[in-house]
Amino acid sequence: xxxxxxxxxxxxxxxxxxxxxxxxxxxxxxxxxxxxxxxxxxxxxxxxxxxxxxxxxxxxxxxxxxxxxxxxxxxxxxxxxxxxxxxxxxxxxxxxxxxxxxxxxxxxxxxxxxxxxxxxxxxxxxxxxxxxxxxxxxxxxxxxxxxxxxxxxxxxxxxxxxxxxxxxxxxxxxxxxxxxxxxxxxxxxxxxxxxxxxxxxxxxxxxxxxxxxxxxxxxxxxxxxxxxxxxxxxxxxxxxxxxxxxxxxxxxxxxxxxxxxxxxxxxxxxxxxxxxxxxxxxxxxxxxxxxxxxxxxxxxxxxxxxxxxxxxxxxxxxxxx
Numbered sequence: 001x002x003x004x005x006x007x008x009x010x011x012x013x014x015x016x017x018x019x020x021x022x023x024x025x026x027x028x029x030x031x032x033x034x035x036x037x038x039x040x041x042x043x044x045x046x047x048x049x050x051x052x053x054x055x056x057x058x059x060x061x062x063x064x065x066x067x068x069x070x071x072x073x074x075x076x077x078x079x080x081x082x083x084x085x086x087x088x089x090x091x092x093x094x095x096x097x098x099x100x101x102x103x104x105x106x107x108x109x110x111x112x113x114x115x116x117x118x119x120x121x122x123x124x125x126x127x128x129x130x131x132x133x134x135x136x137x138x139x140x141x142x143x144x145x146x147x148x149x150x151x152x153x154x155x156x157x158x159x160x161x162x163x164x165x166x167x168x169x170x171x172x173x174x175x176x177x178x179x180x181x182x183x184x185x186x187x188x189x190x191x192x193x194x195x196x197x198x199x200x201x202x203x204x205x206x207x208x209x210x211x212x213x214x215x216x217x218x219x220x221x222x223x224x225x226x227x228x229x230x231x232x233x234x235x236x237x238x239x240x241x242x243x244x245x246x247x248x249x250x251x252x253x254x255x256x257x258x259x260x261x262x263x264x265x266x267x268x269x270x271x272x273x274x275x276x277x278x279x280x281x282x283x284x285x286x287x288x289x290x291x292x293x294x295x296x297x298x299x300x301x302x303x304x305x306x307x308x309x310x311x312x313x314x315x316x317x318x319x320x321x
Contacts, residue, residue: 042069059090063137067130075108092140096126154188154286165196179236188286210235244298248291254283
């Protein structure tokens with residue numbers, strides 16, 4: 001074992017024994033030791049800041065350090081800064097900045113950045129000013145209205161998740177935002193489908209977090225349904241299509257997500273299947289909102305929409321806008 005590896009091992013053993021707030025994982029230390037001393041120092045300091053829950057500006061301060069590391073040509077710095085922009089942590093969420101930073105890191109062989117590029121699916125040259133020159137990055141804004149916003153029941157469930165599953169929430173939030181779908185609806189479906197288990201598989205071969213069957217995965221260009229980012233992206237794109245098809249009627253879209261849009265069309269509404277009715281009840285109990293904005297240009301409306309409009313008011317399941 002060479003001296004660097006020995007130092008890494010000693011530091012990790014000491015970190016696990018004492019459990020200080022600045023202890024790094026093995027992968028972090030191995031990544032950092034490949035960097036020049038100046039860059040390594042920047043990355044280590046940024047990691048410490050991100051772990052500091054007592055400072056509400058810690059993520060922004062970490063972003064400043066990642067900006068500096070990126071100016072020195074660090075792929076790791078660019079990737080980590082891209083993640084902050086992707087999830088709006090410390091800096092305003094900016095898909096263009098994230099995509100370009102992932103592209104920069106990916107060009108230097110950064111594997112995780114390459115995976116994120118599959119999720120972003122965007123090519124751009126937009127670059128944060130702090131990467132181009134020695135200026136501070138912009139700060140994200142958390143307004144009082146946002147902090148006090150009332151949330152549906154899904155928030156209570158998300159709050160109960162163990163820390164090891166929180167990354168799925170962050171990923172779903174960002175992908176949903178990129179496709180103009182309410183992340184709370186996406187998270188409600190993930191809860192009902194897989195309960196946040198990335199390796200979930202049903203007896204009907206539905207796979208991953210949003211339980212994509214092979215035909216749906218192929219339809220929305222998902223090559224690996226067990227890859228979290230690909231799975232959520234495919235599920236969200238399907239959900240967005242369903243919301244357009246059923247003109248924002250959430251219950252119909254959710255029923256179709258479970259049983260297929262053809263089944264909803266045939267039954268002129270939620271199919272009378274025990275599984276589907278229970279599924280819709282669970283998702284709607286979590287999401288609690290009957291309507292969702294939709295893009296009418298994506299697809300023509302389902303014939304169910306016109307059918308329900310023509311039903312007497314006493315027979316209508318819900319008003320269709």
